[in-house]
Amino acid sequence: MRHLLLSLLMLLAAPACAQDLAQVLDANRAQIEQPSRQTIAPVIEALAAAGPQAGAVLEAWADRRLGLADGRFVIVQGDEAVDAVTGAAVRGEVRVLRPNSGVRGIIGAALVQFQLSDPDPSRRAAALDAIARRSDETHLAALRAAGNDPDPALAVRKARLERLLTIRFDPDPQARVDAIEAFSGDTGADLQAVLNPLLATTRIAAPTIPGQANVAAELIPGDDIPQDEAYRLLVEAGLAPARLAPDAQKQALSAHIVEGTVGGVPVAELSDPARRDTAYDALAEVGLVPPAATAAEAEAALSGHRFADIYAEPNAQITDAARRALNAMALRQGAQQTADLALDALSLASIYFLAAIGLAITFGVMGVINMAHGEFIMMGAYTGYVVQTLIAGRTLSLIVALPAAFIVTFLAGVVLYRLVIRHLVKRPLETLLATFGLSIALQQIAKNIFGTQARPLTAPAWLEGSVGFGEIVSISTIRVAIFVLALMFLGLFLWIMNRTRLGLEVRAVTQNPGMAASMGINPDRIAMLTFGLGSGIAGIAGVAIGLFAKVTSELGSDYIVQSFMTVVVGGVGNIWGTLAGAALIGGLQKGIEVINPANTLAAQTWMILLIIIFIQFRPRGIMPTRGRAAEA
């Protein structure tokens, strides 16, 4: 509504301009309806120049509120529409124009002049955003003209942008150098985005390097660039003849077959490359084909020319300053990247830990292999999804989903224990297979119930976004939450095991079931509860994993092998071992990803391979259980 008033006010103030606006709109109707980034710029300029109320039109256009009704341009405000030029209310079907984001960027840049001094801080911020995304020389002047911003945060941004634009557009080289040096100690991505283009180079080959060129580095063929590459540059610059390609040779030969021979060589012998060369040379001698460049000639051409990388920026002062600034950044940036990587690894480790902690209980404490563990994770995730469809508020639904997932998977675990696992005690390999059968069945049942599409499980708003430390080091909030959750479970596990009656009994049963039974503990009940607890935690892990990834029936099987490896690598029966295992696996995976960033798959492969080798040397894991219990 405020926009409407604004445009109405402007309309009253300047009736003469309204005429202009109407003319510009009409003259460029087709362009405005189907704008293309490459051709729209003049139209937008014309519009922007068509008086102050054009700002409202441009703004509406960028926000996809500008439409057409009965051939007139209208601005849509909620359910109403007003004529873009006269401001009169318009009835009827409105077809809203949908400029693409490239066009919107140009509109945003053009709007800067209207918005930079706007009383509304959010629009001033929008103007700064627009400049940050796409800037030209006019913005530098506009920024300087706009003066200081009353809002302190915006004032800081404005000053920074002004200095960045100075580096790029100021006509005075010294001002640019000063601006670069004023940033010393800064590692911002926006600064790098300004500095790096200054250091862009082109590679040239020439008889001599032009005197006025700002040379980045001279290149010596064979040392700095491969010989072939250098020769290719020469050929491209038209300074040397192209080498004879095998295909061209073959074509030349087949064009000169005379009575079954080429240059005296029988055709049948031409399957030998050496014979082909002989035939070609024979043809060249007679003058039927152009002679091929010999190795010596190529060598001479290379040594007769010079190769260099030349800066596009002609001023050496500026390139030097930019390079110094970037070099100074490199170290700090490296440290920050390492920190960011460590954070990533920590996050991955906490996810693996969360997925594996339930397993560490059932497998580690009870020695029961539950291959359906992954499906319990999946069950938890689906529980979260169902709760979210029933309860609208995301925070509330999450609060309900966590215990609900625990209860559902706890019960599932208890049922599984009573029906299957109890009968297979002491037959661990068969437990493994039976639970595997169950996992096949559960996966398919989930498919039959929920369908095969991934289901949404959305985090509440306060878990969206990311936590950042500086420009580079940042991590999404949901991952932090998972980390916290993992820590909580570690604490919970330790508390249950060391401070509760249940934990005492569990430890007793683990150490010596016979003796525990004779002391009045029901080993069967304890085992059942432990199994339920492990499964319940898997369910909660499912909700967490579903929040940051996806909910599908295959969710669990994606994690099962890694979970087992976490437990095995860490050492069975020791929660700290599981923690160490998760840290090792997460760290390894991220570490390898850095070495080969183009191929995540390779990282996973090598990670598994390293773990296999690791287990050869520490077959009982990082923290093995010692003493008699180890043999049980």
Add this chain to the structure above:
Amino acid sequence: MPAALKGKQKMRARTILCGAGLTLALSGAACAQEDTIRIGVLHSLSGTMAISETTLKDTVLMLVDQQNAKGGVLGRKIEAVVVDPASDWPLFAEKARELISVQGVDAIFGCWTSVSRKSVLPVVEELNGLLFYPVQYEGEESSRNVIYTGAAPNQQAIPAVDYMMNELGVESWALLGTDYVYPRTTNTILEAYLKGKGVGQADIFVNYTPFGHSDWSKIVADVAALGKEGKKVGVVSTINGDANVGFYKELGAAGISADDIPVMAFSVGEEELSGLDTANLVGHLAAWNYFQTAESPANETFVAEWTARMGEDRVTNDPMEATMLGFNLWVQAVEKAGSTETDAVLAAIGGLEVPNLTGGTARVLPNHHLTKPVLIGEIREDGQFDIVSQTEPVAGDAWTDHLPESAVLDADWPGKDCGMWNTQTNSCVQRQSNY
């Protein structure tokens, strides 16, 4: 094998099947309707690909029901034989053989992944079957026995990249894909294409992740870091299926909006978005030949029929349109040929036109691909797309012009009876497909 003999064998197989069926007290109905026309539906209903393929099975069944309501084809009802290759690639070949030689189907509608198509190819070529393949793919193939109703790279990838370059001003490219052949080949073509447009090697970042990848934080950070070069960064995503969910979530969490780094996806459609909270994705892009929001009467009818059959919350997508085009083309070709024999149908299908759902027509080209318009859509809050660009129908090119070795190749079945014709030497490289 002479056609007459083949027919006889089909009959015999049918009789055996009925015999076996009756001893098992199966429904006799299938056997009684001897004069139905059978088509095969070869889409995974279980396993990893079920997520995408089940929808296409339902689409074919809907189309069959509609056609039967109109009286079928050649006065006979159509009967769809549904099998489940279970996302298991060798099983695709086995089931295809079974469909053609045991069930005696006249056409197969099926396959999604390239590897499943490559698995089926030798079988349909050997048994002279007919496959309608409804998914966008990497090209570099043209088989006599396959009609490709999805997009070739020049009908999706190249126009999409052009759009990003021209309309969004992207200068630095991140090609992210799932590690399999479609992203690999598409990215190879795109790299060649971008370099041809003057983009340097340093401005192209390529990354491949496994199927179902969920740990995206590092890759998203890598992409964001590309912005340090001071060039506008754009992502071309050939990330497949579920993995997209985590990718977009991470992108949203990192606070990267479509205005900063636009993502152009080739494998994200309405179906995939229905599993996502789209709030963070608004403004990101997808390139297809069809969007549910396309404004045409034909599309409105199609969407209405689909939701009436499958439920209000179900969406339509590009491979569904391609399936529909394939089915309608097959019906027309059969009517025109007056027969369901593969050779007759293939002879009749060349040059046929059917209306597509975006308002134009799809024509069968000599290389067994279709003409298709290229649409670019921006993701909306409701999981649908705003169509921001639509081209005239583009002719599908089986062999891309942007790789030197395939630029010289051409496919022309009616004219040269060859799917791999070398235009330099004017000879047929091979008549069978390359699998």
Add this chain to the structure above:
Amino acid sequence: MLIRKHPSVLVFLALLAVFTLAVTLMSEAYGSGVVPTSTVKTLGKTLCLALAAVAMDLVWGYAGILSLGHMAFFALGGYMIGMWLMYARTGEIVAATLASSPVPPTAEELRQGITGQIFGVVGSTDLPLTWSIAGSLPMQLLLVLAVPGLLAFLFGWLAFRSRVNGVYLSILTQAMTLALSLWLFQNDNGFRGNNGLSGLQNIPGLSHVPQSVISIWFLWASALLLAGGYLLATWLTAGKFGSVIRAIRDDETRVRFLGYPVEGYKLTVFTISAMICAAAGALYYPQAGIINPAELAPIASVYLAVWVAIGGRGRLYGAVIGAVVVSLLSSWFTGGRAPALDLGFYRIDWVNWWQVLLGLGFVAVTLFAPRGLSSLVDALAGLRPPRRRGADLGPDAGALREKEAEA
């Protein structure tokens, strides 16, 4: 001698021969044509799977090593033969194309052409080093046994040496097959990534022979190989060697204390079993037509264990029965030909519910019939475990040694 001691072998071989003959006589190529080619291929493949199950039974049922990575060997065998099939077949096509040029091709051009055809689809132009002997059938046949054998030997040597056993070993083998499958998935490694090797059913040099005939040849080959593998496995398990490995299964420590080199025995049986698996795979994939890394997914190996368990482990014929019954049932249920079950309120489509049935059926077999389907055979043969009147079976209640010892 072997047969007199184990009459079941004779029965098995006779049944196999009768089966093969019957299929041949009903095939399209050599008989009435009642059995279509696709079924012949399925049956041929099933025989290969049965052999893989025998190999699995050898390590698990007899030596107590639950390997959850045996399909890795099976698939590796397939990859090795697939390399030759692909290279040689493409070579024929390329040679024919190049022959149209007036100048005869150089060896390098031929290689380039083949590389372009095989690897062009995955965007590579160089022939990987691993393919340098792909043109030679004898070499690749050697690799079929050598590569998986060596892998099994290395893996086993490392694992058994450091006394990794039981569940740990199972998970380690699973990790091995996962790592291998991820490695093969990468396009850069020269095995065509997810596309795998395809068109394997077209045998080089036999393009004029119809598939109906080739499928029968492969059926014969599979039957022969199964017979050979079965005999080998019987021979291994029958003698002293067999006694020792069964003893290792039942109490490894005790055998070690008795002075047997336990690791050597385990390594031998593991490697032999891997090689049998690989041979089966080398015959399986030309019938399947395509091989890709999904074949090595951990789940495939677990299925192998499931077959053996359902069939009855510790009995070679049990493994065969399990593999044949489950894989054929699987094929029937997913083929869409199984009639849907209408419960009135819900319609059970087997395409959707087969996996559930398989999974739960498997749990039931593990719980109630640890000896699997072969217990039916035993019942017919009048074999019964001795009545122990509740007495303990031995030091480990989980061991089924006495029941299994008779096989």
